[in-house]
Structure formats: C-alpha cells, structure tokens
Amino acid sequence: MRLRTCAAATLLLLLGTPAAAVAAPGQSDNLSRTATVTASTTSSWESVAAVNDGIDPSTSNDTVNRRWGTWPATGEQWVLLTWPTAQTLRSADVYFFDDNGGVRLPASWRLQYWTGSAYTDVAAANGYPVAANRYNEVTFNQVSTSRLRVVLQSGTASVGLLEVRTYATAIGTGTGTGWNPPAGLVTPLNQVWAHQEQTYPNLYGFRNYGWDQVFANGGSINYCVRWDSSAPVSAALRDRIHASLARQFKKWMDVMAGHNGWPYATVPVKVVGWAVRDRATLQWTDSSVDVYVNNIRENAPQCSEPCGRFFNQAGTYPNCPGGAAHHYDMSLWLTAGMGGGAGGDWGQRIGSEYYVGALDSDNIHILLHEMGHSFGLDDFYDWTPSGVGGFLMQAGSATRITDFDAWMLRDWWRHLKNRYGY
The missing domain is CATH 3.40.390 (Collagenase (Catalytic Domain))
Known part of the structure; x- marks a missing residue:
C-alpha cells in the first residue's frame, strides 16, 4: 500500500510494490514481436532477443529479465528489427538499459529505416527523449519497410536496451479523436x-x-x-x-x-x-x-x-x-x-x-x-x-x-x- 498524506486529503492509491516485469500494456499491437533482432555488438552475458520478448521492464536496471548491452564497447551502436515482409510503421518507443555502472543512458539516439538500398533517418520525428525507468516515445512520418534500426550514440559508458516496441499508428491514437492536446499542455x-x-x-x-x-x-x-x-x-x-x-x-x-x-x-x-x-x-x-x-x-x-x-x-x-x-x-x-x-x-x-x-x-x-x-x-x-x-x-x-x-x-x-x- 502506498499512503500519501495531503493538506486537504489522505490519498490511498494502493499501487502495491514493484514486481518482476511481465507482458503488459502496449504489447498487444506491438509489431516488434514478429521481427528478427540483430545488433552491432552484444556482451556475451546479455541477449539481443531481450528487445522484442514482450516483457515490459519495471526499471531501467532490470536484474530479473534478460537485457541487451554492449559493454565494454562504446561509440555508435545499433539494434536492427527485420521482418519477412514490409511493415507500415508510424511510431516506436524504447526502454533503455542503465545499470548505473558500465551501461548508461545514451547521449542520443535515432531511428532509421531501410529504403531498399540504404538506411535513412525517419522523417518528422517528434523528438528522441532520453529518460530512465520509462518508455521513450517517438512518432514519425509513416514508412513502409522490412527493417528498422535503433541507433544509439554512447556517452562515457556503453549502452543497452530492454525493450523496443513499434506500431502502425501514432502512439496514443486510434479511432475517434486521437491524442491532440493543446500545444500549451504538451x-x-x-x-x-x-x-x-x-x-x-x-x-x-x-x-x-x-x-x-x-x-x-x-x-x-x-x-x-x-x-x-x-x-x-x-x-x-x-x-x-x-x-x-x-x-x-x-x-x-x-x-x-x-x-x-x-x-x-x-x-x-x-x-x-x-x-x-x-x-x-x-x-x-x-x-x-x-x-x-x-x-x-x-x-x-x-x-x-x-x-x-x-x-x-x-x-x-x-x-x-x-x-x-x-x-x-x-x-x-x-x-x-x-x-x-x-x-x-x-x-x-x-x-x-x-x-x-x-x-x-x-x-x-x-x-x-x-x-x-x-x-x-x-x-x-x-x-x-x-x-x-x-x-x-x-x-x-x-x-x-x-x-x-x-x-x-x-x-x-x-x-x-x-x-x-x-
């Protein structure tokens, strides 16, 4: 039980205690689940299969489930999702691995798709947030491709990912009026x-x-x-x-x-x-x-x-x-x-x-x-x-x-x- 005492009220949210990560919201229409995953570098004790196993982490320092990490390699690193046929992609979100040691949040990241002859950055990306303990969401102009690459630029440490989710629609949209808050509230x-x-x-x-x-x-x-x-x-x-x-x-x-x-x-x-x-x-x-x-x-x-x-x-x-x-x-x-x-x-x-x-x-x-x-x-x-x-x-x-x-x-x-x- 989580108890918060307030000036005008006592709030019992009853959110419980952290538990091992399980398949959770956001996985039902996640196109990454059907992709084959490869990477530029993978530490021998880590697994690149972690990034599309459908397990939503509880924290960036997940010690329960498998992770993808590149220690001790630094510099530009990537994870590649490959599908047997072209997929329509409109958004993605990534959960970074950060063990507070040799693997830390990246200095920056971006998404690239395969045009048939080369990898190019997705267009009109609405920003590439870098935050721990949460999914980092990006929406971009729709592409049709059989390959999507998450490119990470390391800082002073190595980099890693726990999960990558990809969608055919912009995150937060669906039938009816989608996610369109006033600009001043974003x-x-x-x-x-x-x-x-x-x-x-x-x-x-x-x-x-x-x-x-x-x-x-x-x-x-x-x-x-x-x-x-x-x-x-x-x-x-x-x-x-x-x-x-x-x-x-x-x-x-x-x-x-x-x-x-x-x-x-x-x-x-x-x-x-x-x-x-x-x-x-x-x-x-x-x-x-x-x-x-x-x-x-x-x-x-x-x-x-x-x-x-x-x-x-x-x-x-x-x-x-x-x-x-x-x-x-x-x-x-x-x-x-x-x-x-x-x-x-x-x-x-x-x-x-x-x-x-x-x-x-x-x-x-x-x-x-x-x-x-x-x-x-x-x-x-x-x-x-x-x-x-x-x-x-x-x-x-x-x-x-x-x-x-x-x-x-x-x-x-x-x-x-x-x-x-x-």
Missing part, C-alpha cells in the same frame, strides 16, 4: 506522466484502477455506500445521494466520450448496497439495494467483502450473496464530521454532512477530486507542472474539472488503452 502533461512513472514503480502492473473496473463490467460501475453516520436516511435522501453520485461520476466519463477510441458513450453508475451500524438508520423497507448491518471494517460500516472488487480483484464473486450482479467496484464512504477527503481504487471518502449539503450542487469538488484518484490521477501538493495552475487535482485551486484535468485523464487512457485491446 509539456506539463509529459511532466506529469514522467513524475507518476517515477513515483509509482508499479504503475503499469497495477490492475484495479477505475479503468479496469469499467472494462470488467463492460462499461458500467457498481457502488456501495458506507454510511458512517448516525443521521437517518429516508428513501428520498437515498435516491438523491444515488443520483448525485451518478452525476458527478458522469462528469469524468464525459471527458472521455468520443476521445481516442474510448468505447463508451456513457458509463452508468448503479448503487447496489448500503452499509450501516444500525438498520434503523435507514428509513426504508424496499429491496432496491442490499443492506449490510454492523459489518465493521476500519471502524466503519462495510458492505460484504465477498462482493467487493477491492477484495476480489480477479473479478469473480463466488461467495457474494446474490452473485456477481450484486458486487460493488467502489465504495462511497460518507463519514460524519470529516473534512477533506480520500480516494483510490477502493472508492472515495468524504464528509457525510458536506456531501448531503451539496447534493444539488453542479460540482461537488471534493468528491470529483477523489474520483480522479480512483482513475490514477495524482496530487500536486509538492510541485506544479510548467505553465499550468488552478486545476481540480491541485486541491483547493479549482472547484470543477478543468481542461488540464481532462487531458491528464485522457493521458491515462492513452498509456493504458492497449491493456484493453484498443
């Missing part, structure tokens, strides 16, 4: 993503973001309400709480509708359960939701754990009363007397009085902020990206989802969409 968005990759080593391996939950349900979300209060709840108040929750969730999902291959026009929210200490607190007798009484976890009422995705991340609920249809993906945890909030893959926690008092508000900004965390968005209490300010995820500086918040959410989809086959 730099801060890249800074945010790099910061998240550095802060959360298991970012790509974690499998219970809001994204995972939406796709597991085929485009919907189920909630449980944890009523951590002694205040009575009428049927009318219950229905207003449900409707308000759905409206706030919709604001985030509206950001995604029609963007970059996102497949859902709407993502319906259904509240399937309420948890209370005393059944008499709930002043209704209908069976529209499951009711759980005095099941205490974290000193608060909890809906049935066998029905909760947080406790059953495989997505099967064999011991849930009523079956999988009664499962909940997230909890709306409403706590009497609480200021601020908390959010993560388990749901959102805010003050019950605050929420009830804001039911008719257009933007319930604390809840919206915590919902952002459920989809992976970070806090900004100790730094601010270049050229932006006053956005929802920078707590206390905005009361609605801004353009920058929207593009940060879309950036998560851009990086995770291959996980779901898009």
